[in-house]
Amino acid sequence: MKYDDSEYYFLNFETDLDNSAANTHIGMFYAWALLSGLGQVDQPYRRMSDALAQLRTRQKTGGELLSQLCDGKLTSGEFNDEGNAFAADYYRDQFHRDYVAVFESQIPSTGHDADDICSVPDSWANFDLLKPVLDRRLAEWRTKRRTSPLGGSAGQPAPDIPTLRRLADQGDRDAWFALGAEFITGNRLPKDFKQAADCFEKAAQAGLPEAAYNLGVCFQNGDGRPQDPKQRLRWFALAAEGGHAQATYLLAMAYRQGDHLPQDFVASNALMLLAQQRGVQEAHAAGIMAGSTTESFMLRQQLEAPGQLVAVLSARRRKVLAGQADTGVERWKHGPGAARSPAEATAPAPARPGLTLGHLALMLGAASIIIVPLTGVKSTAFFVLSWALSVTGAAGVFAVAPSLGLGRVARVIATAVAVLPVIGGFVNLWLVLRWAGQRSS
Numbered sequence: 001m002k003y004d005d006s007e008y009y010f011l012n013f014e015t016d017l018d019n020s021a022a023n024t025h026i027g028m029f030y031a032w033a034l035l036s037g038l039g040q041v042d043q044p045y046r047r048m049s050d051a052l053a054q055l056r057t058r059q060k061t062g063g064e065l066l067s068q069l070c071d072g073k074l075t076s077g078e079f080n081d082e083g084n085a086f087a088a089d090y091y092r093d094q095f096h097r098d099y100v101a102v103f104e105s106q107i108p109s110t111g112h113d114a115d116d117i118c119s120v121p122d123s124w125a126n127f128d129l130l131k132p133v134l135d136r137r138l139a140e141w142r143t144k145r146r147t148s149p150l151g152g153s154a155g156q157p158a159p160d161i162p163t164l165r166r167l168a169d170q171g172d173r174d175a176w177f178a179l180g181a182e183f184i185t186g187n188r189l190p191k192d193f194k195q196a197a198d199c200f201e202k203a204a205q206a207g208l209p210e211a212a213y214n215l216g217v218c219f220q221n222g223d224g225r226p227q228d229p230k231q232r233l234r235w236f237a238l239a240a241e242g243g244h245a246q247a248t249y250l251l252a253m254a255y256r257q258g259d260h261l262p263q264d265f266v267a268s269n270a271l272m273l274l275a276q277q278r279g280v281q282e283a284h285a286a287g288i289m290a291g292s293t294t295e296s297f298m299l300r301q302q303l304e305a306p307g308q309l310v311a312v313l314s315a316r317r318r319k320v321l322a323g324q325a326d327t328g329v330e331r332w333k334h335g336p337g338a339a340r341s342p343a344e345a346t347a348p349a350p351a352r353p354g355l356t357l358g359h360l361a362l363m364l365g366a367a368s369i370i371i372v373p374l375t376g377v378k379s380t381a382f383f384v385l386s387w388a389l390s391v392t393g394a395a396g397v398f399a400v401a402p403s404l405g406l407g408r409v410a411r412v413i414a415t416a417v418a419v420l421p422v423i424g425g426f427v428n429l430w431l432v433l434r435w436a437g438q439r440s441s
Contacts, residue, residue, distance in 0.1 A: 001084075003091050006072030012114040022114075023063035024122040025099050026074050029091065031055050031062025031127065032134045037249070037282030038083030052285055063122040080281055086141055098133050132221050139217045140184050161188055168199070173206035180214065197224030204235060209242030216247065229260040240271070241309035245278035249286075256289065262320045265289040265328035267313060269296030270303055289332050296328075358399030359435060365393015365418060365428030373422075386421035393428040394418035400431065 006022035013019070033039060035055055051069060054060040066072055074091075076084050096117070100107060103120045110116055120126060159167070159175075161182065167175035180199030182189040197218040203211030216235035218225045225231070233254055239247035252271035255264045268289065273296065275283035288296060302312045319325035368389035397418040401411040414431070418424035 001076040004074040009114045014112045015115045021118040023066045027063030027066035173203040173208045176203035177211045193224030209239045209244040212239035213244045213247045249275035249280040249283045266295045270299035361396030369425040390421045390424045
């Protein structure tokens, strides 16, 4: 299915407008859809991951990607199931009206319709003007499409408004949410974002994750609530604690970008893994940041505990701000040798391990790998030398093992293996390399 085609426009240009201008408005929708998790992730992975990376870093605009990847055509093949459902409902009927309303001051009135609508500059500043409108339209559409919280499903008769009000007054959180949806969609009540946000807040305070997410969107877009990034994240966190998948993903991105939160790749990765587990397709495309995977998996287990996500993240945030937790950011930026915390960054470097008799014994034991075979396997010298070097090497292992980070049990095991002729030489060699690594760090 084809939703739009830039060729429809530039073939009707009557001014000297460049053909690429026909990609702008289509490309803005395309870029927004990809960044909102509505893209088709089953496309070749590199193609999609590269496109998302270029959009996130703003190396290319949506119009440029539309031309490069889609030959100017916006089709169903570019979207996942939800993206196609939304585009089918919104793009043809409403998108152009919203686009004209947003850019009314930039659209000339030459009398040539195709030229006029395509005259808006293809810039990220203009994309940022359009994005909140599209975000709101998607939130409205999802609310309208959502399975009825009162037991019915989309397309089935919903409880009448007096019934909803009565149930809401009795404390029914689903009724409060349904009333909020009515104020958003304007189907049976006048559109009123303030009252919608009030209803969502009552439902969210009663523990409904979907309502907490919608309230977060209200704070994000300034619909019925003032734009407030901190309140947005607060409600997204409560929604994520209740299992809301999209809120989990948005929270992960906030930690990754340091968006009104301490930048924390460990927390971001843990939430991103949780969002993947909950089925957010864009979370799979976003992946996780390298350098902190072990801590991330451990943190995810804590976040999965029922009712613990907000408390765990709050405790971690306090530790990060106090410099008591490794965020993984410095490791990602500077590699494995980067400091793990401000305290570690300012601490004096430990003294490099010096050369002792134990280290000399260790090197002799390692040298047995080469020296012993040269004496001949059947000769008496072979047996004498192999045992002499093995015992020497084992003594070296026992002496230096603690300085190389081996615990008591590992020290005993390594010493016992080092006593074995030839085989023990490999234990000595391993510890020699470990010691050399310490000296070079």
